[in-house]
Amino acid sequence: MKVRVDPEICAGFGICTGIAPEVFELHDDGYAVVLVSAIAPGDEDLMLRAESQCPARAISIIPD
Template sequence: MKAVVDKDLCIGCGLCPSICPEVFSMDDDGLAIAIDEEIDESLIDSAKEAEESCPVDAITVE
């Protein structure tokens, strides 16, 4: 599974890196980015939680 952030939707609220900092971080432009790697199985639940918590549905984990 991989995570993708749609930067056109992200409002830079900072929630996803606070839920799952191993997968999400904030870029220099104040928007979220996701690691460009397969998500470790142990992190899938928290990555999914971040996906569900994003207020603008900018995250896809699949």
């Protein structure tokens, strides 16, 4: 599984960084970026939670 943040949609709420700070970070410009290339097997539920709680709907999950 991979996760992506669409930089054109992200509004910088930062909810994803609170859910999974090891995966998401707010960049200097205030928008979220993904820090890892692939999601660890035990973190799928966190990614689904981050995706569903993103107010801007900027996070998408990409299955392997």
